[in-house]
Amino acid sequence: MTNATPTAQLSEAGVSIWLDDLSRGRLSSGGLQRLIDEKNVVGVTTNPSIFQAAITSGTDYDRKIAELASQGTGAEETIFEITTADVADACDLFAPIAAATKGIDGRVSIEVDPRLAWDTAGTIAEAKRLYKEVDKENVHIKIPATLEGLAAITAVLAEGISVNVTLIFSLTRYRAVINAFQTGLELAKDNGHDLAGIHSVASFFVSRVDTEIDKRLEKIGTEQAAALKGKAGLANARLAYQIYEEEFTTERWKLLADAGALPQRPLWASTGVKDPSLPDTLYVTGLVAPGVVNTMPEKTLEATFDHAEVTGDTIAGTYEEAHGVLTALEDLGISYDEVVSVLESEGLDKFVASWSELLADVEAALADARNVPAH
Template sequence: MTTPTQQLSDAGVSIWLDDLSRGRLETGTLRKLIEEKNVVGVTTNPSIFHAAITSGTDYDHIIAAKAAEGASVEDTIFEITTTDVADACDLFAPVAAATRGIDGRVSIEVDPRLAWDTAGTIAEAKHLYQRVNKANVHIKIPATVEGLEAITATLAEGISVNVTLIFSLERYRAVINAFQAGLEQAKENGHDLSKIHSVASFFVSRVDTEIDKRLDKIGTEEAKALKGKAGVANARLAYQVYEELFATERWGLLADAGALPQRPLWASTGVKDPAYPDTLYVTELVAPGVVNTMPEKTLDATFDHGVVTGDTVSGTYEEANATLDALEKLGVSYNDVVALLETEGLDKFVASWKELLADVEGALASARKAS
């Protein structure tokens, strides 16, 4: 009997873990997830690194060594995060080799404080790529308006990109345009397009969290009936956009030159409302050629009792549109929700990064005193 995670893989879904730490690498727990639960990649973000570095003693020796060198807090964090990602890239190298680089990817994000700085993001993306120095790394760039140009410029350099914090269908279209423009420039620059990989991280659960709050305020039976439906509907319509924009003549020319499509990645797939099934954002978003990046709790739930019934996205677009239309009729503004979620998402990552800077600065100071 195959496991639900194997069934997901068989249905064309790549399972990536939304977490990374030195402890996972050194204890072999990450390797075990590869071997037992079909994990074929990893994503990180500022919140994940903050939790990893500040919860325990795994990084104390690195911080002590950096303190002895007189390193700055920024240099210390850069060293820690890029080392973890490089080591994870090595762990996933066999997966990358077996899938021709499609999976076996490990993502690292540019400093979130650069999200509104196009030139700064491009420079940081190149710096991270050079430091990690692994073919299977993905550089994460937020899908802000300022980030779109940075996405194109980074891909044009032959660097693989994970575009993060996508909430709206309109912005997703702009992301795909930025991706295809980047590949067109990469082709002109002489890069092998078959070696450039990208995913577009479309956030799911946060959409329900915000919209459900608004539906609770409305309080009618009609409003309550729509709770927990917007996140899946929005993601399913994103897959429709993916199908549409990767079936154009423009894309055909790039594909003929060896390019691979930018895969949709379902992010924020941990269920926030305990009233909903804990595998909701996994089993309802099964489609060929997608990635689902899961926190370990969601991965464990899926492995234990996820019911995978094949493709649950194709053919659902009319129903998904009807859900979003019904929300608008109740006065829940889609455009307002997605704009708010982008702002909040960036604010959370910036806050996590600032907390990390403060905590590591404190640890460096303590290490200097101890020596």
């Protein structure tokens, strides 16, 4: 690698760095532009928890909330207006990167209402509404990879809308996501859309796998269990990359690629390290490969920029070892299928809870602005 900064080295190795955060303050202060200029950030992802934190801390949104309160706007519509405005402005900020990369990077993601995660028709309608409101070519609509979400992913892509598939934990589900993506592109082609203009990433969550499995390993308490701590997250993600390599070299994919389609890139999400005994850049330096995205919370981005050791591709040649980790966990009685099911359920519950808190906080703020009690 060169003597460039670690984030520049990551970019050279084929990793797109996206920030896992967005707020009005980041946009208005120039802070987000600085991360683009100085730390190789080429995209942004959001989720309900991020917006809940942004809107309920500080005063950046007070004026807009007061304005909407005076118009009699309800809490849900207020959140819709605030979040889509932030995303649209971020899309404008990243537009030069989107133009330079032909839409591969420079993307900004906004998630459908998490309460719709089990509602296929509701998700499709909300995705179209978000896409229309943001009205930027470099927006990604985030749809959770629930069983009900798979059909929605296909339907939204078929409309020519770019999709970020989120909350993927399971390798089996990941194959289903890729199938949903390719089916969506086949339908988009039939519908007359230019496949080169449809972009997608598949967000594979990493650190939460270790959090759940390491908790179980600690309960087992043996030397064999201790030796597996902090290894499952990387193993799971590396095996996902193996699936990516397999599924995007098939005859089915070749037909789509010949028609102008671009692969659905793997995106490493939840890359902030939760266990202080593990290196704070573990899920960055351990998941370097061509054609991936790593979406980092700012703390992880700063750690990466400061001291990450980027040594090139750290996924190639690891598949046998990764399979061995998952096999060893099963041998200890830790069910992979149960773990990923728990993680999906908990992830959705967390987003729904954040959304509910946000609704309550915005309703209170609107009521305060109108000087009437919140219900």
